[in-house]
Amino acid sequence: MNTPRPAAFVAVGSELLRTERVDTNSxxxxxxxxxxxxxxxxxxxxxxxxxxIATAIAQLLPxxxxxxxxxxxxPTADDVTRxxxxxxxxxxxxxxPRVEKALVERYERRGRKMPAIALRxxxxxxxxxxxxxxxxxxxxxxxxxxxxxxVLLPGVPVEFEQILTRHLVPRWSASAGTLTRTLRLAGVYExxxxxxxxxxxxxxxxxxxxxxxxxxxxxxxLWAAGENARAxxxxxxxxxxxxxxxxxxxxxxxxxxxxxxxxxxxxxWRLATAESCTGGMIGAQVTAxxxxxxxxxxxxxxxSNELKRxxxxxxxxxxxAHGAVSPETAAAMADGARTLGAECGLxxxxxxxxxxxxxxxxxxxxxxxxxxxxxxxxxxHQFPGDRSMVREIAANFALDLLRRAxxxxx
Numbered sequence: 001m002n003t004p005r006p007a008a009f010v011a012v013g014s015e016l017l018r019t020e021r022v023d024t025n026s027x028x029x030x031x032x033x034x035x036x037x038x039x040x041x042x043x044x045x046x047x048x049x050x051x052x053i054a055t056a057i058a059q060l061l062p063x064x065x066x067x068x069x070x071x072x073x074x075p076t077a078d079d080v081t082r083x084x085x086x087x088x089x090x091x092x093x094x095x096x097p098r099v100e101k102a103l104v105e106r107y108e109r110r111g112r113k114m115p116a117i118a119l120r121x122x123x124x125x126x127x128x129x130x131x132x133x134x135x136x137x138x139x140x141x142x143x144x145x146x147x148x149x150x151v152l153l154p155g156v157p158v159e160f161e162q163i164l165t166r167h168l169v170p171r172w173s174a175s176a177g178t179l180t181r182t183l184r185l186a187g188v189y190e191x192x193x194x195x196x197x198x199x200x201x202x203x204x205x206x207x208x209x210x211x212x213x214x215x216x217x218x219x220x221x222l223w224a225a226g227e228n229a230r231a232x233x234x235x236x237x238x239x240x241x242x243x244x245x246x247x248x249x250x251x252x253x254x255x256x257x258x259x260x261x262x263x264x265x266x267x268x269w270r271l272a273t274a275e276s277c278t279g280g281m282i283g284a285q286v287t288a289x290x291x292x293x294x295x296x297x298x299x300x301x302x303x304s305n306e307l308k309r310x311x312x313x314x315x316x317x318x319x320x321a322h323g324a325v326s327p328e329t330a331a332a333m334a335d336g337a338r339t340l341g342a343e344c345g346l347x348x349x350x351x352x353x354x355x356x357x358x359x360x361x362x363x364x365x366x367x368x369x370x371x372x373x374x375x376x377x378x379x380x381h382q383f384p385g386d387r388s389m390v391r392e393i394a395a396n397f398a399l400d401l402l403r404r405a406x407x408x409x410x
Contacts, residue, residue, distance in 0.1 A: 004039035008064035010056045012071035012081050013155055014047040025070040025153075025160045031210050032169050035223035037176030038066055048072060053084030061088075061148050071155025073138040075118045081152055082123050082141075089125070089145060096124040099139055106137060109287050110280070125152075131167045133159055134255065134288070140167070158214050165212070165219065166253055179229045181237050183220040185247040186256050187400035193218045196243050204236055215389055216396025217256065220244070249403055256399045257285040257292075263406035264295040264344065269372065271402070272342035273299030274312050274333040276324065276349040277366065281395040297342045302333070312336030325349050325361055327378050330369035338371055344406075345371040348398045350383075352390040366394045370405045377405045 009030075011023040026043050033039070041064060046052040053072065060067045072081030086093045100122040107114035121138045124130055131140030131151075136159035141152045151168065153160050165182060173180045185193060190213035197220065201209065210221040220240055224232040241248055250259050264271055273282050273296075283299040286292050300311050305324055308314040314332040322328040330347050337345030350366030357363035364384060370377040379401050383390045 004034075005037050005066070006041040006064045007033060007038040007066040007068065008060040009040055009043045010053065010060065010067065010069045011043070011045045011155075012048065012053055012069060013045075014049075014078070016045050017047055023070070024157055025155065026068075028157070028161060028212065029068055029070075029164065032164060032221065033066075033172070034207070035176070035178045035180060035225070036169060036172035037178070038172070048078040048080060050080045050084045050087060053081055054088040057085055057088040057150065061145060061150065065147065066149045066151070069150070069152045070160055073121065073140070073152060073154050075115075075120050075138075079120070082120075082125065085141075085143070085150060085152055086125055089143065089150070091126045091143075093123045094126055095119070096122050096130060099124065099130055102132075102139075103137065110284060131163050133163055134166060135159055135162050139163075142168075161212055161214065161219075165221065169221070170252070173223060176225075177229075178223050178225040179233045180221060180223045181233055182252050183222065183237070183240060183244065183248055184250040184252075184254055184256070185218040185220065185244055186216060186249050186403070187397055188218055188244075188247040189213070190218050193220065193244060193247070197240055200239060200243060204239075208236070209240075214396075215385075215392035216394070216400070218247075246404065246407075249400065255285075255289065256396060256403065258289045260399055260403050260406065261286065261289055261292055261295050263403065267343075267406065269343035269406075270295055270297050270341065271344045271346060272297050272337040272340040274337040274345065274347040275299060275301050276303055276308070276333070276347075277352045278348050278350075278391050278395045278398070279303070281391060282346065282348065282398055285395060285399065297340055300337065300340070308333060308336075313339065323361070325351055325365055325367060327367050327369070327380060330367035331371070331376060331378060334369040334371035334376070343373055344402065345369075346398055346402045347371075348394055350390070350394055352387045352394075354387060364390050366390070366397070368394070368398045368401050370402050372405060374405070374409050377401060 009026040015021045044056050072079045128141040128143040133139045138154045140163045143150045212219040222236045280301045286296050302308045313336040333347035334345035347369045353363035366381045368379045383393045
């Protein structure tokens, strides 16, 4: 590859300066930008202040072909990155009706009325390209200023990573003369993937492989350059795919929910969900896929034992003998979901914390069950992390269990 083009990074957030929270987005971006021909020459961390953010952007753009800004795109008063970028570039901010419509629909899917303050996330710099956010609310923005590029991305790591890998890395790597392929894995942890693929580093080069961990999912980003890039990338894809095996669910822009829906459509089956600790997160992922209504009939969030009994038909004796968080209750919930008018039922119940755990069932205990015409499947997990992490991992592992059941026929 040629000499790397200079890039700069701005991490926005007063919490990064005054608490123990650490910026990880710049590290991720540095790894992903390397095959795109970029290298960071400077990083900055600034507080949630219009003047500070604007100064950083104004000073870095003349020195870097690409400036990535992470954070400050949410709806609250301290999310001022949009206004700061507009001030630095001397362009107006305008309300984008397409983004506004997408925001309203996202809130409606979650059964919530959108607060007026959320409309701030539909404010876009004049002339900017909107970068859709597949896992969050605030979109990214890309604006070209002559031969310079400014990119604004959400600071939430999983949202930052998803927008970067889906919308930007493919185009930048192509312009740099490199080809990339993202292998998407689920139901597995980063350390397990590293153990399986590390023997391949000597053959292909460690620098040509990036492993990215998302909650319940792992991405393997492969890249190749030069005259034989296409053939080399195809060889890498085949070899790494064989190494990860059944954990591989898709490539590039595939989503776990999208793959599940495609498998359901192929069999002519419909899905209903029964969620306890995930509180509707599985249903939200499924309904985020356009056309999901063809295969998804809906779901029930049954948090209390009473609703588990009344809406899902979980027997009182099952709850009494095994408790709400048990493989037996998960299986009964999955069976109950099928009564909503679906061939497949997917259920999850667990203890997300921080309270509610015990020696027998500690925080992070999650039971998942699938019921379908091909048979039943159960899984028991002990997930790490705080409440948010447990819930997100559980939702992804649940969808993955259904995916494996549909692929394997049981």
